[in-house]
Amino acid sequence: MPSLLLKGGRLVDASTGLDRIADLLIIDGRIAEVAADGEGAGTSLKAPEGAEIIDVSGMIVAPGLIDMHTHLREPGREDKETVATAAEAAIRGGFTTIVAMPNTAPVADRGAVISLVRSQGVKAGLARVEAAGAITKGLGGDELAEYSELVAAGAIALTDDGHGVARSDIMRRALEYARMINLPLMLHEEDPQLSRGGQMHEGPVSVKLGLVGIPSAAEAAMVARDIELSELTGTPIHIQHVSAAETVARVREAKLRGIKVTAEVTPHHLSLTDSCLAGDLGFQPFDTNLKVNPPLRGESDRQALLEGLKDGTIDVIATDHAPHAAHEKEDDFISAPCGALGLQTALGIVLGKVVAPGFLSLEEALAKMTSAPARILGLDRGSLAQGAPADIMVFDPQSTWQVTSEVIASKSKNSPFIGWELPGVVRYVFIEGTAVLREGEIFPR
Amino acid sequence: MPLSFRNLLSVEDITTEDIEMIMDTAASFAEVGSRPIKKVPALRGKTVATLFFEASTRTRVSFELAAKRLSADTVSVAAVSSSVSKGETIRDTAQTLEAMGVDAIVLRHPAPGSALRLSRFSGSVIINGGDGAHQHPTQALLDLFALRQKIGRLAGRKILVVGDVAFSRVARSTISLFSREGAEVVAVGPPTLLPVELGQLGCRIAYSLDDEIGDCDVIYLLRMQFERQTAALVPSLAEYCRHYSLTAARLAKAKPEVIVMHPGPMNRGIEISEEVANLPASSAVLDQVNAGVSVRMALLYLMLGGRDAIAAS
Numbered sequence: 001m002p003s004l005l006l007k008g009g010r011l012v013d014a015s016t017g018l019d020r021i022a023d024l025l026i027i028d029g030r031i032a033e034v035a036a037d038g039e040g041a042g043t044s045l046k047a048p049e050g051a052e053i054i055d056v057s058g059m060i061v062a063p064g065l066i067d068m069h070t071h072l073r074e075p076g077r078e079d080k081e082t083v084a085t086a087a088e089a090a091i092r093g094g095f096t097t098i099v100a101m102p103n104t105a106p107v108a109d110r111g112a113v114i115s116l117v118r119s120q121g122v123k124a125g126l127a128r129v130e131a132a133g134a135i136t137k138g139l140g141g142d143e144l145a146e147y148s149e150l151v152a153a154g155a156i157a158l159t160d161d162g163h164g165v166a167r168s169d170i171m172r173r174a175l176e177y178a179r180m181i182n183l184p185l186m187l188h189e190e191d192p193q194l195s196r197g198g199q200m201h202e203g204p205v206s207v208k209l210g211l212v213g214i215p216s217a218a219e220a221a222m223v224a225r226d227i228e229l230s231e232l233t234g235t236p237i238h239i240q241h242v243s244a245a246e247t248v249a250r251v252r253e254a255k256l257r258g259i260k261v262t263a264e265v266t267p268h269h270l271s272l273t274d275s276c277l278a279g280d281l282g283f284q285p286f287d288t289n290l291k292v293n294p295p296l297r298g299e300s301d302r303q304a305l306l307e308g309l310k311d312g313t314i315d316v317i318a319t320d321h322a323p324h325a326a327h328e329k330e331d332d333f334i335s336a337p338c339g340a341l342g343l344q345t346a347l348g349i350v351l352g353k354v355v356a357p358g359f360l361s362l363e364e365a366l367a368k369m370t371s372a373p374a375r376i377l378g379l380d381r382g383s384l385a386q387g388a389p390a391d392i393m394v395f396d397p398q399s400t401w402q403v404t405s406e407v408i409a410s411k412s413k414n415s416p417f418i419g420w421e422l423p424g425v426v427r428y429v430f431i432e433g434t435a436v437l438r439e440g441e442i443f444p445r
Numbered sequence: 446m447p448l449s450f451r452n453l454l455s456v457e458d459i460t461t462e463d464i465e466m467i468m469d470t471a472a473s474f475a476e477v478g479s480r481p482i483k484k485v486p487a488l489r490g491k492t493v494a495t496l497f498f499e500a501s502t503r504t505r506v507s508f509e510l511a512a513k514r515l516s517a518d519t520v521s522v523a524a525v526s527s528s529v530s531k532g533e534t535i536r537d538t539a540q541t542l543e544a545m546g547v548d549a550i551v552l553r554h555p556a557p558g559s560a561l562r563l564s565r566f567s568g569s570v571i572i573n574g575g576d577g578a579h580q581h582p583t584q585a586l587l588d589l590f591a592l593r594q595k596i597g598r599l600a601g602r603k604i605l606v607v608g609d610v611a612f613s614r615v616a617r618s619t620i621s622l623f624s625r626e627g628a629e630v631v632a633v634g635p636p637t638l639l640p641v642e643l644g645q646l647g648c649r650i651a652y653s654l655d656d657e658i659g660d661c662d663v664i665y666l667l668r669m670q671f672e673r674q675t676a677a678l679v680p681s682l683a684e685y686c687r688h689y690s691l692t693a694a695r696l697a698k699a700k701p702e703v704i705v706m707h708p709g710p711m712n713r714g715i716e717i718s719e720e721v722a723n724l725p726a727s728s729a730v731l732d733q734v735n736a737g738v739s740v741r742m743a744l745l746y747l748m749l750g751g752r753d754a755i756a757a758s
Contacts, residue, residue, distance in 0.1 A: 204642035210557045210578030210617055284565070286558025329533055332556035334577070 003027045004433050005047040008057030009394060013384035014367030015063070015374075024061055025051075026390040029432035034205040034384065048138070056394050059427060062366050063382045064096025064391035068186065068264060069161070069240060069318035070343065072098075072129070075116060076105025081323035081411045083120035083129055086343065089409040090127035091342040091437045094426045096391035097381060098127050098321075103162040109145040111153030118154050119370035125444030126436050128391070130156040130377070132186065135174050139163050144174055147181045157184045161240060162293075164190035164222050171226060175233040179231055184376055186238045187226055189247070190294065194218035199334060201243075201295040202277040203276040205251035209286070211333070214295050216244035223247050227254040227261060236260035238376055241320050242270050243294035245304030252313040262376050264316035265305050268340055268416060272296045276416075288329045289416040292322070293338035306359045309368065316376065317354075317368040319346045323412035341415040345403060347395065348422025356423070362397075390433035399425040448608035448747050451573040452564045455580040456622045464589070464626075470743035471590050472734070477514055478738060488517035494547045496522045496538060496563075497574065498554040499631050503709050503734070504574050504583070508551045511741035515751060520547065535559055539567040548749055552576070578612045583741060584708055585618035588665070589626065591729060591736035595704055596662065600627030605657055606648065607689055608667035608716055609631045611640055611678075615708045616667055620646045631657050634689060654689050658699045665706045666691060666716045673697040682715055692718040696726065704729045 004026040010018050011034060021043040022035040035045050047053050067090065073081040083100070090098045100117045102108030108117065114131045116348050121129025134148030137143040139160050147158070158178065165171045165187070178185050187233030195218040200206050202213025223239055227250060230237045242248060254261045274296050276283045283290060290296060308314040322339025329336050346369070355365045381391050403420050405413045429437035436443055447466060450458040456641055459467075477490045493512035495505050505521065512519045515692055524538060542550060549570040552560050557579035560747065564571040575581040592599065604623050610616040610632045624630045624647025632639055632648045639650050649656050658664065669685055679685045691705065705717070705727040745751070 204645055207611075207640045207642040208617075208645060210576075210580070210612075210614060285561060327534075330536065332554060333558045333563065334556040 001029050001433055003032075003048045003051035003429070004390070005045060005051050005053045006056045006061055006392070006394065007044065007053060008055060009059045009061035011061045011384060012363050012366055013063055013072040014363050015383035018384060019363050024384065024392070026392075026430070026433040029390055029434070031196070031359060031384055031386055031388045031390055033386065048170065054428065056428070058398065059180070059394050059396050060362070061384075061392060061394050063370040063384055064429060064431065065094045065369045065395045066097040066318050066341065066377070066379070066382050067095050067321070067346070068099050068316055068377065070098040070100060070321045071103070071323065072100040072117065073323055074104065074120060075113065078399045079411070080325050083117060084126070085409065085411045086321070086323075087121060087124040087126035087129060088324065088442055089343040091429050091442060092409050092426060094347050094393040094395060094429060095127050095343060096380065096393065096429060096431050098129055099156060099377070100129060100131045100258065100341070100393045101161045102159065102352065103139055104133050107134050107138050108132070108155075109137050109139070109150075111149040114150055114153035126442065128431065132157040132159045133163070134158065135160040135185065136167060136170060141166050141170060141181070144170070144177060147177060147183070151181050151183065155183060155271045157186050159186040159188065159240065159415045161186065161188040164188055164192060166192050168225060168229070172229050172233065174265040175235040175237070177227055178235050184238055184378070186240050188240050189219045189222040189226065191222045194221065198295070200277055200292065201274040201297040203274055203298050205278050209278060215291075216246050216297060216301070219244050219294055220246035220250055223250045227251075227259055230261060231259050234261070234409045239263040241266050241269065241294055241318070242305065242308070242314060243297050243301065245301045248304045248308040248313055252308070252311070262315045263308070264318040265309065265314050267319045267342060267346045267353075268292060269296065270302065270305055270309075270317070271349050271353040272416060273299050273302050275299070276413065283416075285436060286333045286418070288336035289337055289340055289414050289418070291333065291338050292320075292340050306354065309354065310359050315368065315372045317346070317350060317365070319343055324414050325411050325412060329414045333445035339404070339414065341408065341410055343410070344408060345415060345417045347423060347424050347426065348401070349417065351397065351424045352422060382427065390430055392428075392430040393426060395424045397424055401425050450681050451675060451748075453582050453744065453748065454560045454561070454564065454571070454573045456582045456585050456618045459582065459586075464586075466747065467586060467740065467743050468590055468593065470747060471739040473477040474742040474746070475735070475739040477742070478735065483514050484516060485514065486516045487746050488512065488515035488749055491517040491548045491749050491751075492520060492546060492675055493517045493549045493551065493745060494520040494522060494542050495551045495574070496524065496542070496553075498524050499575070501553055503737070504553065507734070507737040508574065508741050511738050511745055514738070515745055516740055517745065535563050535565045539563050539569070543567050543569055549745065572744065572748070575614050578614050578646070579617065581614040581618050582739075583744060584615050585622040586708060586744070587736040587740040588619055588708070588733060589622055590740050591706070591732045592663065592704070594705050594732065594736070595729060598626070599623055601629070601668055603629045603631065603660060604663040604665060605633050605654070605661045606665045606667065607654060607691070608669050609638050609673060610634055610643060610667065611638045617646060619665060620648045624648060631661070635679055635685070638673070653700065654695065658695060661699060661703060663704045663706060664691060664699065667708070668710065669716045686715060690716060691721050693720045695720055696724070706730060706733060708733070
């Protein structure tokens with residue numbers, strides 16, 4: 001692997017507390033040296049023999065983003081997305097690692113499916129593809145999945161995402177068993193009895209539109225249950241896609257009590273609300289790209305999510321990238337499946353709706369998408385520390401780009417942000433020091 | 446175009462001026478229904494399609510009659526659709542109809558927002574005949590017409606809307622229209638069927654029919670469905686009836702001149718007792734049906750730009 005020198009960029013890395021303009025030297029796929037503090041704007045590094053030198057002045061150089069929550073749809077629904085197309089969308093969004101959710105067909109409750117997803121990722125040669133296994137067989141919620149097999153095949157976490165584990169006894173046993181296999185448990189919190197028939201957040205907008213709603217309690221009540229079970233079993237839990245103010249409150253209280261709970265939030269929950277379904281923010285009423293699970297909730301929920309990010313209650317921003325075929329999303333509102341794309345728009349939404357308004361600094365926001373997910377998943381990534389693997393993304397914070405279906409690399413086009421102008425153009429992405437994205441062109445490894 | 450809207454999707458599309466124009470036009474067309482030959486050539490050569498994804502007799506027949514009395518051609522498409530086994534999508538059917546030169550489509554579909562969706566795929570004039578629990582604007586208009594015939598303007602009148610409000614498109618449309626017309630609207634029913642946010646439509650919420658009935662001018666009953674019991678929204682229909690059924694005893698507490706309305710079909714013995722259903726006070730229900738044809742004739746005429754409206758055929 002040739003060496004690589006990134007010159008003059010603003011290096012931002014929460015794991016090392018780095019935020020300054022400096023050069024970054026990569027040797028043999030690892031971070032070799034960051035220019036030491038010197039006079040003026042930073043010291044230059046001398047490039048070794050044969051190194052590629054890229055001038056990244058004016059740009060932000062950060063660890064590649066890590067998405068803890070991505071739906072790759074392969075195996076089973078390769079019409080909507082494949083590991084390869086998701087891996088490309090990821091790179092274009094600045095993500096160097098994505099974690100595949102197990103609600104595929106067949107479900108990733110056996111080692112063979114985990115192996116398939118991981119090997120398809122290697123074949124695609126773009127973003128690193130990790131795979132989460134299921135908590136229960138078939139995601140049915142009644143029997144524990146073959147955990148040792150999943151571990152042996154390389155599963156990085158366990159989740160029944162798409163479904164809440166309704167049976168409390170199953171959740172308890174899964175948490176107990178997890179102590180032995182040591183995989184993080186990522187929990188989709190949805191009480192199916194409370195959410196049944198629901199199409200959107202239960203609130204004034206659902207009452208106005210005549211749609212059955214999903215109350216915040218459907219999420220918060222199950223979160224409360226799982227916090228108790230985490231305390232009972234001593235096993236840490238990670239709450240996926242937090243959407244409700246009540247959930248943020250429960251997680252905050254639990255952390256204060258010393259419970260080992262972490263939480264993630266999606267960019268769409270940070271930027272959109274249920275009133276968009278009634279036509280706010282220029283959306284067409286009943287736009288099915290706004291139909292997501294958990295649903296977009298009220299403005300006070302959105303503010304609570306931003307507060308939760310700010311005070312550390314919410315540790316991670318994860319996309320819940322959920323591709324769906326055009327014909328499915330074009331159908332009527334009730335029939336349309338839940339889900340929105342997120343890989344390519346995440347950075348832009350976070351920059352525009354979280355950093356620009358001042359809820360988080362750039363360093364804090366990037367930490368939520370790099371060092372924090374890496375820590376929860378136990379990955380030696382998401383850092384620009386010396387010796388760390390050189391998974392790096394470089395973006396221009398001054399430029400903007402427009403979200404159009406042509407620009408979307410996913411097979412599906414169900415992004416709620418189509419037509420939006422987003423800040424932050426990803427210019428380069430490196431994985432282990434090898435460029436996989438250069439100025440819009442991809443280069444599989 | 447005389448009306449402010451091209452497609453009628455919701456009562457919110459309708460301005461006060463529109464309402465008066467529709468009411469006046471409907472009054473003219475009401476006269477047509479009393480002639481021996483109930484026909485005017487106003488929409489001759491136009492085609493009106495009813496595209497119903499949910500069973501309906503009342504609304505569909507009412508629209509078809511309205512179109513035929515205006516001399517339009519009618520086409521009826523009954524498509525079966527459920528969330529499990531999807532029938533032909535709205536888009537495909539709409540584009541087929543448009544290709545055949547249909548001028549107006551009246552759509553009824555179980556999903557809210559379907560009429561809006563249709564209007565984006567189709568160049569025909571779209572009338573929402575009921576989209577899930579969202580809106581049923583022509584029902585509200587015909588109810589307004591029927592009421593005005595009986596008691597004139599609604600300002601200051603007290604109107605109770607009783608029953609399964611949460612799941613009712615009729616309730617959403619009538620509550621907002623009646624309250625815009627200046628009526629004091631009270632939604633009455635059990636808490637499970639009356640979400641607290643209902644007030645944004647312009648009504649007060651009350652759980653006791655007996656407490657509200659004494660001084661009201663209109664009792665608008667909604668159909669109570671058995672599905673509400675299985676979904677644990679009420680303990681049983683019997684329990685519902687105990688509190689909300691309009692029996693003779695309950696009706697006796699109301700003003701003698703109170704008007705009883707129902708969008709139909711009625712569940713006799715549930716929201717309305719057999720006895721009350723046969724009383725003169727309840728004859729407004731048939732007036733609603735009559736009003737339906739006149740108001741729908743008015744809408745089709747105004748929306749499709751008909752000429753020679755009242756000239757005898």
